[in-house]
Amino acid sequence: MADGVVERSRPRDRILETAQDMFHKHGIKGVGVDAITEAAGTNKMTLYRHFESKDELIIECLRATAAKASRIWDDFEARHPGDKLAQLHAWVHKASEMLSADSRGCDMANAAVELSESDHPARRVIKELKEAQREKLVALCRDAGIGQAELLADTLSLLLEGARVSMQSVGAEGPSAQFVRMAESLIASFRAR
């Protein structure tokens, strides 16, 4: 059969997966629903039977992205059970790996940039998901025995967020190239306190 990328799953799943990919690559306002349905091998009516609007689809895509990220955290625990410090280093390593593999940055941050209307329905979802991720990193730092866990977690967050956006403007050879070194020396200095 070999439909290429389009697997023979249910239309709703194909739409969601395709939309995630296209929003990520071309931005939310850079992709129309027609292009999504065509790439998903279906049609516009079917999309609107499963999602009440494009905004609703955007939100579902963001939730799906966050869920994928969450699964990565599960992997940290699986690989280093109980060893929170090792998990923190794994976080740094994985972050750098994802920086190298993809230069379009964080879907939620990008969406926040694009959807500037302060009352856009996706904004509260973005905030919730980002806050949950922040709490996870804070907990990881704290459980790794670091004193100022919140401050380290927030610093690492900003570094990563900055690296992801910096890559999009100056490329991979810019400041983001030093992300691992920065993060590791930060962790070391926080542990030394």
Next chain:
Amino acid sequence: MADGVVERSRPRDRILETAQDMFHKHGIKGVGVDAITEAAGTNKMTLYRHFESKDELIIECLRATAAKASRIWDDFEARHPGDKLAQLHAWVHKASEMLSADSRGCDMANAAVELSESDHPARRVIKELKEAQREKLVALCRDAGIGQAELLADTLSLLLEGARVSMQSVGAEGPSAQFVRMAESLIASFRAR
């Protein structure tokens, strides 16, 4: 007379200033040329007599924004002539001040997120301007007597870039609230080496 925001300057200047403001607030793809000309108190034909396309207008806006930022650097030198370390602290202070005053982040970074097409004419301009800013900060760090000047400059860059994008997704009470503390303790630790 009191035309409100629209001063009685020449149409080209009004268009440029208005476009900068609207692109900043609502994003590039969130603003049409009709809306710009109307807000600038002029019309579409006049816009296209001065700018050959919307893309060209975008580029001019980015250059203008960078020029404004450049003027801020002149102010550092004027306030702390010769004292590069004081200028570095002034940079931190000014960055934090701008974070508090505005939550829409950096126009160039936002543009890079929105204009995802890799061959978009604005992308090379963004890269050039960002690289120039990076070199300025590296030079400032080096002249302030810091050993690993590039690494400090890049770290501060990523922190600021991260703070600006973080504000847009989680708001001013998120990780970006600690920007000054992070930056200052970074500078201190680099100076101690």
Next chain:
DNA sequence: TCTGGAAGTTACAGATCGGTAACATCCTAG
């Protein structure tokens, strides 16, 4: 085999987009 819901198809509405043509008007330099 029959049936009912899910999915596909076609066409369209109404708005907005970037960009242009033709023409009227204004304002300033000579």
Next chain:
DNA sequence: CTAGGATGTTACCGATCTGTAACTTCCAGA
């Protein structure tokens, strides 16, 4: 005062956008 360029006005082009209506086809379960 007058000429000529800068600006304003109106109308339009073709493309694209989100979203919907009406109808047909498919397919799985009873």
